[in-house]
Amino acid sequence: MKIKLNxxxxxxxxxxxxxxxxxxxxGFFALYIIITLLAITLIIAPSxxxxxxxxxxxxxxxxEFNMVNNQYNKTLNELKMLKKENAKILNAFRRDFNIxxxxxxxxxxxxxxxxxxxxxxxxKKDFLTTIYFVKSKINSPKDFYDFIDAxxxxxxxxxxxxxxxxxxxxxxxxLTLKLEHYRLKNPKALKxxxxxx
Amino acid sequence: MWLExxxxxxxxxxxxxxxxxxxxxxxxxxxxxxSQKKEFENxxxxxxxxxxxxxxxxxxxxxxxxxTLNQGVINSCQKKDYLKRDIDYNNIQFICINNQYSxxxxxxxxxxxxxxxxxxxxxxxSIFAPIDFLAKERKNRFYVLxxxxxxxxxxYEDFIPIFSDIITINEKEEEEEEEHxxxxxxxxxxxxxxxxxxxxxxxxxxEELEEExxxxxSSTNIxxxxxxxxxxxxxxxxxxxxxxxxxxxxxLDTAEISPSITRLLEDEILIPxxxxxxxxxxxxxxMSVESL
Amino acid sequence: xxxxxxxxPKKKPLLKEDTKxxxxxxxxSFILYISFGLFLEIKSYLFKKETKELYNQTLTxxxxxxxxxxxxxxxxxxxxxxxxxxxxxxxVKQQIQNLLDLIPDPITLEKFYIxxxxxxxxxxxPTKDVYNLLMLPPLESIFEQTITYFYELPNGWYKxxxxxxxxxxxxxxxx
Numbered sequence: 001m002k003i004k005l006n007x008x009x010x011x012x013x014x015x016x017x018x019x020x021x022x023x024x025x026x027g028f029f030a031l032y033i034i035i036t037l038l039a040i041t042l043i044i045a046p047s048x049x050x051x052x053x054x055x056x057x058x059x060x061x062x063x064e065f066n067m068v069n070n071q072y073n074k075t076l077n078e079l080k081m082l083k084k085e086n087a088k089i090l091n092a093f094r095r096d097f098n099i100x101x102x103x104x105x106x107x108x109x110x111x112x113x114x115x116x117x118x119x120x121x122x123x124k125k126d127f128l129t130t131i132y133f134v135k136s137k138i139n140s141p142k143d144f145y146d147f148i149d150a151x152x153x154x155x156x157x158x159x160x161x162x163x164x165x166x167x168x169x170x171x172x173x174x175l176t177l178k179l180e181h182y183r184l185k186n187p188k189a190l191k192x193x194x195x196x197x
Numbered sequence: 198m199w200l201e202x203x204x205x206x207x208x209x210x211x212x213x214x215x216x217x218x219x220x221x222x223x224x225x226x227x228x229x230x231x232s233q234k235k236e237f238e239n240x241x242x243x244x245x246x247x248x249x250x251x252x253x254x255x256x257x258x259x260x261x262x263x264x265t266l267n268q269g270v271i272n273s274c275q276k277k278d279y280l281k282r283d284i285d286y287n288n289i290q291f292i293c294i295n296n297q298y299s300x301x302x303x304x305x306x307x308x309x310x311x312x313x314x315x316x317x318x319x320x321x322x323s324i325f326a327p328i329d330f331l332a333k334e335r336k337n338r339f340y341v342l343x344x345x346x347x348x349x350x351x352x353y354e355d356f357i358p359i360f361s362d363i364i365t366i367n368e369k370e371e372e373e374e375e376e377h378x379x380x381x382x383x384x385x386x387x388x389x390x391x392x393x394x395x396x397x398x399x400x401x402x403x404e405e406l407e408e409e410x411x412x413x414x415s416s417t418n419i420x421x422x423x424x425x426x427x428x429x430x431x432x433x434x435x436x437x438x439x440x441x442x443x444x445x446x447x448x449l450d451t452a453e454i455s456p457s458i459t460r461l462l463e464d465e466i467l468i469p470x471x472x473x474x475x476x477x478x479x480x481x482x483x484m485s486v487e488s489l
Numbered sequence: 490x491x492x493x494x495x496x497x498p499k500k501k502p503l504l505k506e507d508t509k510x511x512x513x514x515x516x517x518s519f520i521l522y523i524s525f526g527l528f529l530e531i532k533s534y535l536f537k538k539e540t541k542e543l544y545n546q547t548l549t550x551x552x553x554x555x556x557x558x559x560x561x562x563x564x565x566x567x568x569x570x571x572x573x574x575x576x577x578x579x580x581v582k583q584q585i586q587n588l589l590d591l592i593p594d595p596i597t598l599e600k601f602y603i604x605x606x607x608x609x610x611x612x613x614x615p616t617k618d619v620y621n622l623l624m625l626p627p628l629e630s631i632f633e634q635t636i637t638y639f640y641e642l643p644n645g646w647y648k649x650x651x652x653x654x655x656x657x658x659x660x661x662x663x664x
Contacts, residue, residue, distance in 0.1 A: 021507070024507070025507070025511070028508075031515065032511075032514070035518070035519055040522075043523065044522060044526050047525075047530055047533070048529060050530070051529045051530075051532055051536075054536035055532075057536070057537075058540045058543070061539075061544055064547055065543045068547045068551055069550060071550075072553060072554050075558060075561070076557060078561065079557050079560055079564075083564065086564055086568050089567060090564065090567060093567055126563070145582050145585075145586065152578075157571060157574060158574075159577060159578060160577075160578050160582075161577075162604045163603060164603045165602045166601050167599070167600040168600060182570065184567075255501055255502045255503070255504065256502075256503070260494070263495075292492070292495055295491070300495075307495055311496070318496060319494075319498030320493075320496065320498060321495045321496045322494055323493070329493070330493065484493055485494075487490055487491075488491070488492045488493065488494065
């Protein structure tokens with residue numbers, strides 16, 4: 001059985017003022033307002049909120065980054081200064097002991113008769129020390145004192161250590177002493193590490 | 198597309214016959230849901246109405262027929278056939294149907310009609326087009342479209358129209374009135390006025406006769422014109438167009454002539470005739486709806 | 490579907506002009522709202538990304554700073570070691586200087602041997618007394634244990650061997 005449904009005829013009155021269909025335009029205007037309000041509440045307001053949040057977090061992060069960056073730069077500069085100031089010492093720690101060079105150096109103060117290397121052992125986990133027994137002839141103790149003073153400016157790090165033996169021989173003094181040469185254990189590895197930074 | 202099922206379209210057809218007759222049909226999904234007939238006395242009112250409807254619903258289609266004498270149908274679409282029939286090919290516009298036959302009209306008439314109204318016409322039909330649209334029997338038939346001021350004939354031989362003609366219907370009332378006046382004068386004034394009341398009665402009779410004659414003469418005028426037109430057309434048809442015989446004449450009437458015209462035709466021309474009352478505006482709209 | 494008309498129908502718009510305008514206006518407005526929202530979202534996303542980047546970079550820098558500080562420390566260590574060595578050298582020098590100053594005029598040294606915890610002096614003294622009076626007291630005050638051996642020379646002077654011991658930490662052993 002077919003049931004016929006009458007389509008309800010909704011008559012919307014048509015008002016025209018100066019040729020403009022008022023009802024229709026009001027309807028569209030209302031639609032526009034509704035859409036705008038919906039868009040603002042559902043789309044724009046949350047977006048703005050999210051935007052402000054992320055922006056704030058960004059500025060905070062940026063601020064902290066700048067602080068840390070400044071600190072980093074400062075530290076870097078300090079390191080550079082240190083390196084510069086202590087270049088002599090730092091370089092000295094890198095050098096391997098060259099016996100001939102030492103002989104030349106010491107010849108200002110003494111006449112070296114023999115130098116013997118006596119083993120290398122690690123020192124304080126970053127360094128290596130090599131012990132040399134030196135036999136030499138000096139004219140007077142002053143030469144010895146000058147020698148020790150000159151070690152300050154020598155390009156190797158050398159420690160004069162006991163046992164020391166002074167022995168008169170004619171006009172000269174036979175000097176036997178123990179030298180310890182200090183140097184960095186792995187200068188190349190350290191250098192690579194530094195370069196990485 | 199699927200959306201078209203829900204679009205409401207207005208189809209307005211009109212033509213000028215004394216006044217402007219107009220039909221507005223609202224069509225949804227090929228169904229006519231509203232129909233409105235209107236008559237306008239002048240063109241301005243017509244234009245105002247149509248433009249108002251167009252503004253209300255932009256999906257409004259306007260259509261009309263060309264009521265001119267310089268139009269017709271030939272059973273070909275090719276230029277050479279137009280030239281063969283001495284039709285001025287350069288000054289006509291034609292529309293080809295099925296590559297078999299074509300309706301043509303004078304470009305001048307067509308452009309004049311296009312510019313005639315303040316709104317743009319979507320469909321402009323030849324007067325023969327609605328005939329062809331309605332023609333169901335298409336072999337050896339003559340169709341006569343009867344308007345108040347025009348008569349149009351379309352002849353079919355072998356399922357396509359091959360013969361067309363259109364004439365205006367001439368009014369002969371004036372001549373007949375003059376004759377009646379003469380008759381009255383001929384009645385002897387010197388006759389005894391008081392001779393008989395019969396004389397006065399005769400006068401009344403004559404007057405009544407006159408009235409009957411004038412009212413009858415307008416419809417008979419069309420009938421006579423129709424008869425003459427059909428006869429002339431048949432002659433032309435048999436002489437120049439076809440060797441086959443017309444087996445039926447179908448009258449398509451819009452001017453409310455008497456259906457007894459069929460008897461007149463059968464008596465005079467000896468060809469069976471059929472009478473159909475049609476609504477030209479409705480036909481035009483159907484043509485427009487179907488062509489979309 | 491035969492087309493009988495001499496003219497083709499004009500294309501008809503689906504909507505009236507004002508309806509179309511309204512719809513276009515509303516659509517464009519809506520698109521603008523969405524675009525604005527989208528724009529803000531994109532900005533937020535970019536901020537978030539940047540923030541994450543910054544956090545990472547900050548972390549990296551912090552690590553780097555630790556490294557740099559380590560390097561600084563090491564430089565200080567090296568410097569300290571150097572200073573230490575130099576001081577010790579000076580100490581040795583001082584010690585020997587003091588020792589040699591200690592020796593009074595009459596006494597001459599032939600040889601002496603210094604180690605961490607002992608000092609052995611070979612020398613010649615004119616008399617025992619000179620040695621005992623002039624050398625022994627300072628030696629005794631410095632060292633814990635002093636043993637002196639004398640050997641008389643033909644000419645009346647004495648050769649002496651002074652062995653001095655002090656109990657001190659061996660600096661080179663532990664560490």
